[in-house]
Amino acid sequence: MARRELTRSAPLRELLRSRWPQLVVTASMLGGFFLVVAAGLLGTPVGNRNLATVGVWIAWWAGLLLVAVPLWGRAWCAVCPIGAVGDWIQRGAVLEPSARRLGMGRRWPRAWRNLWLQNATFAGLALSSVVILTNPRVTALVLMGLLAAAACASLLFERRAFCRYVCPLGGFIGLYASLAPVELRVKDRGICRGHRRKTCYLGSEAGAGCPWLVYPAALDRNTYCGLCLECLRTCPYGNVAVNRRPFGADLRGTEGLGLDEAIKALALLGTAITYAAVLLGPWGELKAAAYHVGSRSWLGYAAAYLGFVFGVMPGGFLLAVWLSRLLGRGREPVRRRFGRLAQAVVPLGLMCWMAFSLSFVLANWSYVWPVLSDPLGRGWDLVGTAGARWVPYLSSLTPLLQAGVLLLGLAWAAALVVQHTETVREAAPVVGYCLLVAVGLAGVLLG
Amino acid sequence: MRRLATVAAIGLAVALGLGGDALERRQAPRLRRFTVEASATGLRPAVLRVAAGDTVWLDLVATDVVHGLWIEGYPAEITAEPGRPGRARFVARRPGSFRLRCSIPCGPLHPFVGGWLKVGHWWTLWRRLALGLGVVLAAGLWARRANRSWHAGS
Amino acid sequence: MSREGTARWLVAALALGPPAALLAGVRLARERTGPATIEIRARITQAGGWTPQHLVLEAGKPVRLRLTSEDVVHGFGVGRAGFPAVDVWPGRFVEARLMLREPGQYVFYCTRWCGPDHWRMRGTIEVAGPAAAASDVEAARAPLYVALGLDLDAPRAARVLPARRPSPQRGSRLLGSVPASYLASDDYRTHSPEDTWRRLRAEAAWSRFSGEELWDAVAALWRVQAPAATLARGAELYARNCAACHGSEGRGDGVLARGRAPGLPGPLGHGPRRPADFTDARRMLAASPALLYGKVLRGGMGTGMPNWGPILTDEETWAVVAYLWTFQFAAGIDPGAERR
Numbered sequence: 001m002a003r004r005e006l007t008r009s010a011p012l013r014e015l016l017r018s019r020w021p022q023l024v025v026t027a028s029m030l031g032g033f034f035l036v037v038a039a040g041l042l043g044t045p046v047g048n049r050n051l052a053t054v055g056v057w058i059a060w061w062a063g064l065l066l067v068a069v070p071l072w073g074r075a076w077c078a079v080c081p082i083g084a085v086g087d088w089i090q091r092g093a094v095l096e097p098s099a100r101r102l103g104m105g106r107r108w109p110r111a112w113r114n115l116w117l118q119n120a121t122f123a124g125l126a127l128s129s130v131v132i133l134t135n136p137r138v139t140a141l142v143l144m145g146l147l148a149a150a151a152c153a154s155l156l157f158e159r160r161a162f163c164r165y166v167c168p169l170g171g172f173i174g175l176y177a178s179l180a181p182v183e184l185r186v187k188d189r190g191i192c193r194g195h196r197r198k199t200c201y202l203g204s205e206a207g208a209g210c211p212w213l214v215y216p217a218a219l220d221r222n223t224y225c226g227l228c229l230e231c232l233r234t235c236p237y238g239n240v241a242v243n244r245r246p247f248g249a250d251l252r253g254t255e256g257l258g259l260d261e262a263i264k265a266l267a268l269l270g271t272a273i274t275y276a277a278v279l280l281g282p283w284g285e286l287k288a289a290a291y292h293v294g295s296r297s298w299l300g301y302a303a304a305y306l307g308f309v310f311g312v313m314p315g316g317f318l319l320a321v322w323l324s325r326l327l328g329r330g331r332e333p334v335r336r337r338f339g340r341l342a343q344a345v346v347p348l349g350l351m352c353w354m355a356f357s358l359s360f361v362l363a364n365w366s367y368v369w370p371v372l373s374d375p376l377g378r379g380w381d382l383v384g385t386a387g388a389r390w391v392p393y394l395s396s397l398t399p400l401l402q403a404g405v406l407l408l409g410l411a412w413a414a415a416l417v418v419q420h421t422e423t424v425r426e427a428a429p430v431v432g433y434c435l436l437v438a439v440g441l442a443g444v445l446l447g
Numbered sequence: 448m449r450r451l452a453t454v455a456a457i458g459l460a461v462a463l464g465l466g467g468d469a470l471e472r473r474q475a476p477r478l479r480r481f482t483v484e485a486s487a488t489g490l491r492p493a494v495l496r497v498a499a500g501d502t503v504w505l506d507l508v509a510t511d512v513v514h515g516l517w518i519e520g521y522p523a524e525i526t527a528e529p530g531r532p533g534r535a536r537f538v539a540r541r542p543g544s545f546r547l548r549c550s551i552p553c554g555p556l557h558p559f560v561g562g563w564l565k566v567g568h569w570w571t572l573w574r575r576l577a578l579g580l581g582v583v584l585a586a587g588l589w590a591r592r593a594n595r596s597w598h599a600g601s
Numbered sequence: 602m603s604r605e606g607t608a609r610w611l612v613a614a615l616a617l618g619p620p621a622a623l624l625a626g627v628r629l630a631r632e633r634t635g636p637a638t639i640e641i642r643a644r645i646t647q648a649g650g651w652t653p654q655h656l657v658l659e660a661g662k663p664v665r666l667r668l669t670s671e672d673v674v675h676g677f678g679v680g681r682a683g684f685p686a687v688d689v690w691p692g693r694f695v696e697a698r699l700m701l702r703e704p705g706q707y708v709f710y711c712t713r714w715c716g717p718d719h720w721r722m723r724g725t726i727e728v729a730g731p732a733a734a735a736s737d738v739e740a741a742r743a744p745l746y747v748a749l750g751l752d753l754d755a756p757r758a759a760r761v762l763p764a765r766r767p768s769p770q771r772g773s774r775l776l777g778s779v780p781a782s783y784l785a786s787d788d789y790r791t792h793s794p795e796d797t798w799r800r801l802r803a804e805a806a807w808s809r810f811s812g813e814e815l816w817d818a819v820a821a822l823w824r825v826q827a828p829a830a831t832l833a834r835g836a837e838l839y840a841r842n843c844a845a846c847h848g849s850e851g852r853g854d855g856v857l858a859r860g861r862a863p864g865l866p867g868p869l870g871h872g873p874r875r876p877a878d879f880t881d882a883r884r885m886l887a888a889s890p891a892l893l894y895g896k897v898l899r900g901g902m903g904t905g906m907p908n909w910g911p912i913l914t915d916e917e918t919w920a921v922v923a924y925l926w927t928f929q930f931a932a933g934i935d936p937g938a939e940r941r
Contacts, residue, residue: 024615
């Protein structure tokens with residue numbers, strides 16, 4: 001599949017340049033967000049009968065992880081209500097580009113211009129995830145907390161600093177967005193070099209400068225571009241395009257991942273394994289420890305989780321990378337090699353998350369029907385589905401789908417490692433790491 | 448020559464991975480009895496291992512609240528509460544791993560209370576390793592060829 | 602209106618419309634719930650139990666109950682009222698119509714096991730209305746164990762024990778020789794099996810029978826008082842209410858009794874302890890049905906044994922007591938069928 005510019009089609013280009021469609025979708029998402037929060041705060045505390053838990057952790061999560069991220073990268077961020085509210089407050093407008101800016105507009109601290117804070121916020125959420133997933137009130141409070149944090153960040157800092165540097169989900173989506181077959185890039189960098197006003201970054205009457213603090217002309221990866229399409233509107237030369245491209249095109253470069261990104265990739269892989277073991281595994285004591293946040297057993301679980309995702313996973317990978325260097329011919333520094341080979345963990349990670357989510361989503365999708373009729377668990381029956389019983393869907397097909405997805409991730413990772421190394425011996429340790437992870441996760445998911 | 452050897456290795460690995468079932472030792476069917484205790488945090492034992500063809504007698508003992516047990520691939524759905532165990536009787540015909548799930552809301556962890564019924568398949572780990580190895584070799588082979596054409600093209 | 606103005610209205614409509622509709626729906630549903638509807642929420646005891654815990658009703662006036670659970674499966678029953686229990690499911694509502702004709706105090710309780718404190722999950726119903734004299738008298742009659750002056754907590758041990766499990770079938774052949782007074786229900790209720798054995802031993806006409814045959818006769822006498830329907834009802838009540846602690850085999854080893862210390866209670870005579878073992882012949886054969894009835898009625902005074910007085914009718918309590926003897930005497934109907 002070669003690169004193909006989608007915005008060559010005039011109707012699509014006009015659709016994307018117009019602010020209305022994006023606004024309508026974003027506002028609808030905000031409506032859904034408030035619905036979910038209301039259900040979480042006012043409805044039944046029973047997780048599988050409340051719109052908050054079922055709507056977010058089954059329906060929305062399935063859409064995000066199984067469709068949106070693999071196919072459209074960071075498209076969710078383009079319509080995410082959490083960041084949008086802060087953005088509107090900051091701009092003092094919901095539609096028109098506005099010169100008025102509320103808030104202090106401070107620059108984000110240089111030391112934090114990386115993924116480390118997002119690694120921390122994600123880990124924090126992951127430690128309480130069993131409670132969040134099962135408790136509607138907690139789901140509602142977490143969502144409101146994120147909205148409040150984004151709004152406050154918008155009043156303190158410039159642009160979408162929250163989305164770029166703090167949002168726990170942003171780092172996750174951004175990393176895996178580099179695999180998507182869709183990208184936003186400039187067409188001709190020469191034009192950008194000759195353009196003095198750099199309206200794509202600084203803004204103009206047509207629109208704001210990149211809210212994601214990305215310089216579009218230098219964009220070569222999907223990771224930090226939130227697909228907000230402002231640059232499509234502000235470039236006076238029409239030099240910005242949305243392209244269709246091969247899957248994972250961002251990972252072919254020799255640049256590699258930064259250390260923060262590599263640790264994120266490995267930590268996310270470790271988190272997928274942890275979630276599978278805790279939620280889908282047969283170990284009741286583990287579930288109880290993960291659930292009782294604040295207890296002694298939870299502290300043990302938290303220590304084990306943090307040690308695993310930030311210690312064992314990167315440590316094991318470092319060992320594999322070091323072995324690879326030993327067995328190879330190059331004299332490349334280990335750190336650079338680590339960053340380069342860590343790219344292989346990205347597709348493996350996404351496939352592991354998809355395999356985990358398939359089991360969870362298909363088994364529990366039938367909870368969506370009663371919740372549509374009775375979002376608060378109050379005995380309503382709006383569309384006649386309140387009495388629908390729980391029944392796992394495609395239960396015999398699910399293991400095959402999961403195995404297929406895991407094997408795809410493994411193959412993809414292996415191919416990437418081979419592409420970034422010269423000999424079989426050099427590739428073997430890292431490929432072996434990926435194989436162990438895939439087989440281990442298969443053991444937990446497939447029994 | 449090396450390419451041929453690699454392809455042969457891939458074929459063998461994939462064959463072992465997908466068809467290793469046939470190499471499993473067949474045992475005469477037996478009667479297997481299990482008492483599974485269900486609580487709000489999980490099942491104990493959570494993993495039941497039987498051979499293909501075994502008759503399974505499964506008693507579900509609830510230790511705190513009302514629980515239900517759904518067994519993937521089998522129509523039996525058992526309900527139990529403290530003092531009133533439920534039971535299921537069936538023949539484990541098909542080899543494979545089948546999920547056990549709680550089917551009656553029993554607390555916040557209800558969607559995650561479950562386990563496995565493993566019928567046959569004691570070779571599972573080796574088969575998966577073999578299949579994974581086969582896939583990895585195939586991917587590596589493909590990547591080498593793609594690399595060459597990629598380098599040649601750029 | 603400017604584009605921005607239109608956009609703001611659109612955002613407001615899309616973002617605030619759905620939650621506003623939801624809140625309006627909540628308000629509407631609340632208004633539709635008339636005064637004759639009572640919403641009752643159930644949680645496990647540690648989390649609050651029933652809400653509300655006290656209901657006030659009028660005699661003879663039906664009310665519509667809307668019941669829901671906020672955690673696990675519960676059940677709603679009203680003691681001594683002939684009200685068929687309903688299961689209450691988490692996150693769902695079930696409706697039931699309750700009408701109590703007789704004024705007085707009733708207890709509503711949870712009918713599905715919901716944890717170790719399940720039996721504490723009770724509430725009260727006060728039914729106002731003109732008091733009926735007859736029912737007052739009925740309620741005022743003291744239980745049999747009080748009339749007999751029995752000390753329910755006194756230690757007891759049978760000194761004569763059967764060598765083998767007494768059989769009502771074997772004993773039924775001997776019933777022809779038994780004096781008629783032994784067949785009266787009052788006689789059964791006020792004597793322990795050991796008492797009756799001793800009385801039979803003292804009868805001259807029974808001197809030719811062995812001690813084991815006398816035990817069989819006692820078993821048959823006990824069996825006469827419990828027709829199959831009574832035993833079946835007792836078995837069902839036992840399975841539903843008692844087996845969780847006392848075990849389905851009656852050994853005091855039910856799942857909810859785990860971790861309780863065996864043996865005697867502490868210095869005050871109270872404190873949780875292991876449930877009674879109904880297979881222990883020494884203690885069971887020294888207990889009269891009236892004593893067991895009293896234990897069930899009154900409860901265990903802090904030992905963890907619930908008081909069933911407000912819940913079970915007299916008939917139900919005697920049925921449970923009759924069933925308890927099947928752990929000592931082989932029943933005419935197969936007790937294993939209930940227990941399996």
